[in-house]
Amino acid sequence: MKIHLYKEDKDPFYLQIVKQIKSQILDHSLLAGDCLPSMRMLASDLRISVITTKRAYEELEKEGFIVTVLGKGTFITEKTVNVISDEHQREFNKAIDEILLHGKALQYSMDDIVEKIKKRGK
DSSP states (O other): OOOOOOTTSSSOHHHHHHHHHHHHHHTTSSOTTOEEOOHHHHHHHHTSOHHHHHHHHHHHHHTTSEEEETTTEEEEOOOOHHHHHHHHHHHHHHHHHHHHHHHHHTTOOHHHHHHHHHHHTO
């Protein structure tokens, strides 16, 4: 498992961890049954507080992505890729909605917005 934290990211560290673990589940880098590092080990590797990793793991567990077995470790659950994919689709749609809202506020037409997106995508 690879996690990279960025101070300049708008998301707090715990949320960056959550998003990156979900992404690695989606791209099959992490599979059901895989063991995650302990909260202390991850905190040490990332040079952050254990409280931060604890919050990330709690969030992932609350959402059903991981499960902690006392004395054994923390594992990726059997949550299906479809559920994760649906969540990514919701996040993507939210980003599109924000782009449209900002574009309309700046009085861009739909064609202008689409053209700007196309230019950025090249």
